[in-house]
Amino acid sequence: TQLLEQSPQFLSIQEGENLTVYCNSSSVFSSLQWYRQEPGEGPVLLVTVVTGGEVKKLKRLTFQFGDARKDSSLHITAAQPGDTGLYLCAGHNSGGSNYKLTFGKGTLLTVNP
């Protein structure tokens, strides 16, 4: 089983601050996705990264895939209350069962006004 460790588990910050959350594994993933989940809803895709070393930006969010495709980070600049939610990283297994998406436990972010 390929496991994804996310840190920190909880993060509470003030509006305007910057933050970084991490997603680490000892396994190689063919691709990695970040989802955001709000209470009472299903996760919604933010980004997919495929190439080792890849960096993608989505407005104030910057995603990076590690060179070895074992880890990823999400950096948020000038956080806003609307960024509050559970951030989940999820990896597609390399190999035969690459249809399966394995999720980390998530980072619960609270941005206080």
Add this chain to the structure above:
Amino acid sequence: DTGVSQDPRHKITKRGQNVTFRCDPISEHNRLYWYRQTLGQGPEFLTYFQNEAQLEKSRLLSDRFSAERPKGSFSTLEIQRTEQGDSAMYLCASRLGPQNTGELFFGEGSRLTVL
């Protein structure tokens, strides 16, 4: 709305009862997944369908759990003889094949509480 829909959204049942959840995926999506999520955890993979074929079933799914997708469209997840440990959010997701790295579109989930 043409997103993934799940029914019921909430189910409260007594231990030992059977429950069934339904998932209607996005119409053209041939891949369908069931996940389970408990408080403070990420979604855990339960099972995967490609069209009507169930290609993988997690070890998390005991013999009390069964999932079907009879015509390759909607899917049902049945839990027999529910236990308190079955209390969780059951999430359905779908996506379009054949590429395996596409976005999963999730429903809003069916929350099960077993008393």
